[in-house]
Amino acid sequence: MKNHPDYGRVRRKRVGLVARLPVMALAVTVTPACEGLLEVAPDPHYVDASLNPAQLSETMVGALVDLNFAYDVWMYETNMFSGGMVALGLLRYTQSLRQQDRGGGQAGGLTGGGRDRRGPGVAYYAFLQQAIASSHAAQERILAGEFETISNPSSSAEFARVSVYNGFGLLWLADFYCEFVLYGEGPVHSSRRGYEMAAEQFEAARAASGAEEEIRLAATAGLARVNRLLGNDAQAVQYASQVPADFQFHATYSTNTFEQTNRIWFRTWGFGEHSVSPAFLNLTIDDTGMPDPRTATVHNPVPPRGDFFDVHAPVKVPSGSSPLIITSGVEMQYILAEAALGMMQYDRAVEIINEVRAMRGVGVEWTPMDMMSAAEIATKLVDERRRTMLFEGTLMGDTRMYKDRFGLDLFHTQVPQGIDVGTETCRALPQREIDNIPGLQVTGE
Numbered sequence: 001m002k003n004h005p006d007y008g009r010v011r012r013k014r015v016g017l018v019a020r021l022p023v024m025a026l027a028v029t030v031t032p033a034c035e036g037l038l039e040v041a042p043d044p045h046y047v048d049a050s051l052n053p054a055q056l057s058e059t060m061v062g063a064l065v066d067l068n069f070a071y072d073v074w075m076y077e078t079n080m081f082s083g084g085m086v087a088l089g090l091l092r093y094t095q096s097l098r099q100q101d102r103g104g105g106q107a108g109g110l111t112g113g114g115r116d117r118r119g120p121g122v123a124y125y126a127f128l129q130q131a132i133a134s135s136h137a138a139q140e141r142i143l144a145g146e147f148e149t150i151s152n153p154s155s156s157a158e159f160a161r162v163s164v165y166n167g168f169g170l171l172w173l174a175d176f177y178c179e180f181v182l183y184g185e186g187p188v189h190s191s192r193r194g195y196e197m198a199a200e201q202f203e204a205a206r207a208a209s210g211a212e213e214e215i216r217l218a219a220t221a222g223l224a225r226v227n228r229l230l231g232n233d234a235q236a237v238q239y240a241s242q243v244p245a246d247f248q249f250h251a252t253y254s255t256n257t258f259e260q261t262n263r264i265w266f267r268t269w270g271f272g273e274h275s276v277s278p279a280f281l282n283l284t285i286d287d288t289g290m291p292d293p294r295t296a297t298v299h300n301p302v303p304p305r306g307d308f309f310d311v312h313a314p315v316k317v318p319s320g321s322s323p324l325i326i327t328s329g330v331e332m333q334y335i336l337a338e339a340a341l342g343m344m345q346y347d348r349a350v351e352i353i354n355e356v357r358a359m360r361g362v363g364v365e366w367t368p369m370d371m372m373s374a375a376e377i378a379t380k381l382v383d384e385r386r387r388t389m390l391f392e393g394t395l396m397g398d399t400r401m402y403k404d405r406f407g408l409d410l411f412h413t414q415v416p417q418g419i420d421v422g423t424e425t426c427r428a429l430p431q432r433e434i435d436n437i438p439g440l441q442v443t444g445e
Helices: 007-027 056-082 123-145 157-176 191-207 213-230 234-242 263-270 329-342 344-359 376-386 395-404 431-436
Strands: 085-086 179-182 185-190 247-250 274-276 295-298 311-312 324-328
Touching: 056 123, 056 157, 056 247, 056 263, 056 324, 056 395, 085 329, 123 157, 157 191, 157 213, 157 395, 179 311, 179 376, 185 191, 191 213, 213 234, 213 247, 213 329, 213 395, 213 431, 234 263, 234 329, 263 274, 263 431, 274 311, 329 376, 376 395
Parallel strands: none
Antiparallel strands: 085 274, 179 185, 247 324, 295 311
16 A cells, blocks of 8 residues: 555545544444445555455456566577577676576566566566466456356356466476476476466366357467477377467567567667577578578667677567567477378378468478488478477477487577586576575475
């Protein structure tokens, strides 16, 4: 209440009222019918958990904003860690380090901070936890029947929507963190458990009969992704086959304020302190020498803020208001291509590669040197997926999965600063989170 802009004025009025109460008591007898007449209704523009809790529309918008605001910061941080982006100088390059680190920028803002801050202290871990907590709180309020316009809470469109939000938040947390907690309390969860919890959220969304089609498809795509990451390939294919190839589910941004601006754009186009990684620069279509439009960049759109590398800004994210794809039918097509390859349907796998190419502006079809070479097609499929879905939220999870399941290590080992970055494949639970939870049992080093 003390943060309310009228707190001082309200408090002074209350003091004056109390001073006059003895006099008023001589002339006024309060009857049951008069009870509440002296109470002042809270300002409807001021949301307070107890005095004036958010209504349904505010709750839904808040959960969506928290999800979107976590996604672009998470995208930036995971690309720094997994090799999609680099820093240009000696500032912030440490975000690329694959080393055990419970401190630093990842924990900054765990108990504060905001998107108006330029540095890594905007706290991707904190934003992600906030998004998960926000959607979870919305679920609890819906199921508790707090909103009278929702007659069947667990089957409602609103419950399905915030369940999808919660599912993706959990998925992103599990992608990046070897270990994490939820809602500021133990126990410590593994990445695998995070994926399983995300799947539970997506299943809850699909089970809601009132779910909007976009949300139902997003939940289905989410289930395909987490099952693939869990190694449940048959289930992944089952879900992926239900999503149209042209489907896209976005996080949206705006240039109305700095806080609303897409952080991938800001880091590259807007401020020039980061760049698309060398691993994704100057890529061509097969052996044609033609530039690949999926990974096209603009060289130094702003002066670079660093001495080790130039700015290469992604054409894919041309504006501070550019949306970011959370999941898509294209992602699902690649899951189907992997399945076709596993069933030795090599021609179908190649066909899907070329269909996705055409969808994403590549007018050249690829033909393997040996149509019966599973290794050649598999290598091409991995490369095509990485190029096509750069900045679409899959690089971190994919890179971990390729190394863990197939021994294919695509993590970066150096950055423009010329140092070894280490060998870790995921982040540790931040020390500030550990310190905030008495008695938490953490088994990691």
